[in-house]
Structures are given as C-alpha cells and as structure tokens.
Amino acid sequence: MTIPSDFLWGAATAAYQIEGSPLADGAGASIWHRFVHTPGLVRDGDTGDVACDHYRRWAGDVALMRQLGLKAYRFSVSWSRILPGGIGAVNSVGLDFYVRLVDALLENGIEPLVTLYHWDLPAALDDRGGWLNPEISNWFADYAAVMFRRLDGCVKKWVTLNEPWVVSDGGYLHGALAPGHRNRFEAPIASHNLLRAHGAAVQAYRAEGRHQIGLVVNLEPKYKASDDPADIAATARADAYMNRQYLDPAILGSYPEEMADIFGEAWPDWPAHDLALIRQRIDFLGINYYTRNVTRFDPDAWPLKARAVRQKQSTYTETGWEVFAPALTDTLLWVKSRYGEIPLYITENGAAFFDPPVSPKGGINDALRVDYLREHIVAVHEAIRRGVDVRGYMVWSLLDNLEWSLGYSKRFGIVHVDFESQRRTPKESAHFYSKVIASNGTILGAEAS
Numbered sequence: 001m002t003i004p005s006d007f008l009w010g011a012a013t014a015a016y017q018i019e020g021s022p023l024a025d026g027a028g029a030s031i032w033h034r035f036v037h038t039p040g041l042v043r044d045g046d047t048g049d050v051a052c053d054h055y056r057r058w059a060g061d062v063a064l065m066r067q068l069g070l071k072a073y074r075f076s077v078s079w080s081r082i083l084p085g086g087i088g089a090v091n092s093v094g095l096d097f098y099v100r101l102v103d104a105l106l107e108n109g110i111e112p113l114v115t116l117y118h119w120d121l122p123a124a125l126d127d128r129g130g131w132l133n134p135e136i137s138n139w140f141a142d143y144a145a146v147m148f149r150r151l152d153g154c155v156k157k158w159v160t161l162n163e164p165w166v167v168s169d170g171g172y173l174h175g176a177l178a179p180g181h182r183n184r185f186e187a188p189i190a191s192h193n194l195l196r197a198h199g200a201a202v203q204a205y206r207a208e209g210r211h212q213i214g215l216v217v218n219l220e221p222k223y224k225a226s227d228d229p230a231d232i233a234a235t236a237r238a239d240a241y242m243n244r245q246y247l248d249p250a251i252l253g254s255y256p257e258e259m260a261d262i263f264g265e266a267w268p269d270w271p272a273h274d275l276a277l278i279r280q281r282i283d284f285l286g287i288n289y290y291t292r293n294v295t296r297f298d299p300d301a302w303p304l305k306a307r308a309v310r311q312k313q314s315t316y317t318e319t320g321w322e323v324f325a326p327a328l329t330d331t332l333l334w335v336k337s338r339y340g341e342i343p344l345y346i347t348e349n350g351a352a353f354f355d356p357p358v359s360p361k362g363g364i365n366d367a368l369r370v371d372y373l374r375e376h377i378v379a380v381h382e383a384i385r386r387g388v389d390v391r392g393y394m395v396w397s398l399l400d401n402l403e404w405s406l407g408y409s410k411r412f413g414i415v416h417v418d419f420e421s422q423r424r425t426p427k428e429s430a431h432f433y434s435k436v437i438a439s440n441g442t443i444l445g446a447e448a449s
C-alpha cells in the first residue's frame with residue numbers, strides 16, 4: 001500500500017445526531033429539534049433529545065477514540081448552542097462545550113475537523129426564512145467568525161457546510177428532512193444561499209483564520225443504464241443536480257447548464273456578483289461517498305425525470321444503497337480531472353446494516369460493514385495509486401446515532417450504542433479499522449494479495 005504516513009484516519013459524527021441535551025445550558029432550538037417534535041415526521045417518533053448523550057459523555061467518547069487509535073475526529077458544531085437566536089449574543093457555556101472537546105482531542109493526539117453546519121439551523125433563523133433569506137450568508141459568516149476567533153488556534157481544519165445538496169433536496173425540494181418544505185421554487189434559492197454562505201464564511205476565514213478551510217459535498221456517481229439518448233440525458237441531469245450543482249459554482253464559478261432544464265421557470269438568473277462570492281479558494285475538499293446510481297429516464301420522476309435502477313447482482317445496505325466501491329475510485333479520479341489539484345479527504349463513508357446481536361463473548365460481528373470498509377478503503381488507495389491527492393479517510397460513523405428522519409432504525413456506527421443504557425461496544429468493524437490505522441493500511445495490501 002502506498003498510503004502517505006501522515007494520512008488522517010478518522011471517524012465522523014454530527015451534533016444533532018449524537019449530542020442529546022439539545023436545549024441544555026441556554027442553547028436555542030434548532031430546526032431539527034422542531035422537526036422531530038412534530039408528530040409523524042420521524043420514524044417511531046424518535047428524537048435527538050438524548051441520542052448518544054454525547055453532550056454529557058464526550059470525555060468517555062474521546063477515550064474510546066483514543067483506544068481505537070483514531071488520528072482524526074470530524075464533528076459538527078451546533079449553531080444554536082453558540083448563538084441561541086442564530087445571531088446576536090454568544091452563549092459562552094455552549095461554546096465552552098466545544099472548547100473542552102477540542103482540548104481533550106488534542107490531549108489525546110486526535111486532530112479535530114470541525115464542521116460548522118451539519119443541518120441544524122437555529123429555529124429562530126428559520127422563522128426569518130432560513131436558507132431562503134439572502135441575509136443568511138451574513139448570519140452564517142458571523143457565526144463562523146465566532147468559532148474561528150475562539151478555536152482557530154487549536155483547530156486546523158474547518159468545514160463550512162456538510163452536504164448542501166441534502167439540505168436543499170431533503171429540506172426544501174422533497175421535504176423528508178428539516179425544515180420539511182416541498183417546493184420546486186425554493187430549492188434553487190436554498191442551494192444558492194447555502195453556496196453564498198459558504199463563500200462568505202471562507203472570506204471571514206481569510207480575515208480571521210490561519211489554517212485550512214474547505215467544503216464537504218456528497219458525491220454519488222451516475223452511470224447511464226443504457227446508450228439510449230433519453231437515458232444519457234437523464235444521467236447528465238442527475239449528475240448535474242447532485243454532483244456538480246455545488247462544486248461547479250464553488251470551484252469553477254458557474255452552475256451546470258442542466259440546472260435550468262431541471263428546474264425550468266423555477267431556476268433564476270443569478271447575478272455575477274453572487275457567483276464571485278461563491279467562488280472562493282478553498283484549502284481542501286471533503287467528499288462523502290456512500291453509493292452510486294445506475295440511471296434511467298423516467299418521465300414521472302419529479303423533477304429530474306431520472307431514477308436509479310436496482311442492480312440484481314449487488315448487495316444493498318439497510319438504507320437501500322448499492323454497495324459499489326469501484327465508483328469511489330472513479331469519483332476521486334473525476335474530481336481531480338474536473339476540478340484540478342485540490343487536497344481531498346473522504347469525510348464520510350460507511351454503511352447501515354442490521355447488526356447481529358452481541359455474542360456471549362461480548363462482540364458484535366458486523367461482517368458486512370467490515371467488508372464494506374475494506375473494499376472502500378482499497379478503492380481510496382487505488383485512487384491514491386493513480387495520482388489523486390487523498391489525505392484522509394473518515395468512517396461514518398463513530399457511533400450508532402439518530403439517522404435523521406429514519407430515527408434510530410438504521411445503525412451506521414463502528415461502535416454499537418445501546419440506547420437504553422448508553423453502553424458503547426466496539427463492533428468487529430471498529431477492531432478491523434483499528435488494525436487498518438495501526439498498519440497505515442498495509443494489512444489491506446496483505447489481505448488483498
């Protein structure tokens with residue numbers, strides 16, 4: 001294996017999915033707090049009120065990370081703990097939580113990667129229009145600056161947004177995620193304001209910060225189901241919508257031409273000064289990769305007229321995602337060829353499977369997840385071998401957690417969480433991953449030969 005010796009092996013989480021205590025110590029409500037407490041929106045009525053109780057158990061969780069040998073931990077900050085009203089007065093008790101966490105990580109030799117926005121918008125800002133209000137770029141940059149001023153001495157890698165596509169698609173187009181809107185006119189506006197907020201936060205960082213800042217997108221390569229021109233065009237639309245809608249403006253300064261075709265009259269003509277704000281130099285790009293799609297034209301699929309075709313021979317995860325590791329190599333090669341030389345991190349990769357029960361010896365043999373991780377890490381290595389500058393890999397997720405509107409029904413953790421007792425049990429995948437880290441990936445080379 002040719003993995004660089006300073007490769008960042010880590011695991012990722014997000015505030016609302018693990019912390020619990022969402023209103024503790026003066027925090028304001030977020031849109032997720034509201035969403036989960038609206039009857040019928042989340043499976044089994046699950047909420048993040050307790051989640052993994054990480055807000056209180058963070059020290060034990062850091063000890064666990066050290067035990068696993070993680071070199072990095074990617075987590076997100078809850079905006080409404082820092083600024084309960086989204087703007088205005090800083091809640092220093094909320095800020096202190098993250099200061100303590102970062103200090104503990106550093107004491108344990110674990111590098112923090114801090115995401116400023118992983119979907120939990122302060123509810124007070126949603127009341128002012130949320131991502132539909134163009135003012136949000138200033139709100140976000142102000143919040144980001146509070147974090148930079150307090151933590152840039154210790155945090156060397158910042159992420160503005162996690163997966164703007166999901167925020168817009170789930171939150172404003174299809175409505176399965178907070179704030180739960182379903183509106184073709186809103187989705188492009190939300191996307192555009194997310195990008196403007198990203199640009200404004202990067203600008204704020206250039207004024208305040210001394211280290212690195214980047215963006216995290218979820219990429220899902222689209223493969224045409226056939227050579228039928230309708231399938232080819234559908235594949236291009238799906239690819240533009242999911243894979244290029246954010247990276248093109250952020251890195252190249254323009255939206256993909258397919259966007260107007262997809263949204264029709266709902267696609268505005270964006271001003272050039274917005275695109276200039278959006279296109280800021282970033283220090284790295286984070287890629288979240290879970291699956292690919294084989295895409296076919298479907299006139300009834302709204303609004304893309306494209307849908308994924310199920311692959312009979314493939315394994316699917318519990319979230320219905322095809323396991324297909326070679327597409328991760330393809331994705332990394334594609335990013336390099338389209339967007340140029342930019343340091344890349346896999347900021348999320350993982351899978352939900354039904355885990356077997358705890359064995360009499362206390363172990364959890366999650367063999368499917370071990371296979372998934374092995375294949376995907378090998379796929380990352382293949383991209384590095386072919387010249388892509390990949391500098392780290394973070395498993396999603398450290399802990400089983402609240403899978404958004406699917407509640408606790410889907411487990412992504414390499415560490416099992418018993419939500420009754422809050423007991424943490426590293427699964428076989430955690431032990432496997434520890435060995436990968438300790439050998440800097442060489443055990444995979446050995447296994448493969």
Ligand code: BGC
Binds near residue numbers: 017218412
């Ligand atoms: C998100 C996570 C989520 C995971 C699995 C990503 O889209 O960043 O918050 O839990 O995928 O669905």
